[in-house]
Amino acid sequence: MTRKSYTGEQLVVSFDGTICEHAGECVRGLPQVFDTKRRPWIDLSEITTEEQADKVREVVGRCPSHALLIEEKQ
Numbered sequence: 001m002t003r004k005s006y007t008g009e010q011l012v013v014s015f016d017g018t019i020c021e022h023a024g025e026c027v028r029g030l031p032q033v034f035d036t037k038r039r040p041w042i043d044l045s046e047i048t049t050e051e052q053a054d055k056v057r058e059v060v061g062r063c064p065s066h067a068l069l070i071e072e073k074q
């Protein structure tokens with residue numbers, strides 16, 4: 001299992017590094033959340049409003065490989 005989950009207040013994002021195409025849509029789209037120079041490289045701690053969560057959903061939706069996926073919180 002190579003998919004890893006990152007949990008925020010509003011939503012959960014998962015990432016599978018084995019299928020990432022390094023297209024950079026994520027880091028260009030939302031650098032405060034997706035930053036490959038940082039560990040963990042996905043940080044949802046600043047995503048506290050529904051509007052911010054929608055932006056994360058939008059950027060994750062642009063990931064061409066589906067390495068990034070939204071796992072909605074229950």
Ligand code: SF4
Nearest residue numbers: 020021023024026063
């Ligand atoms: S947008 Fe998807 S494929 Fe592109 S770098 Fe980010 S995770 Fe990888």
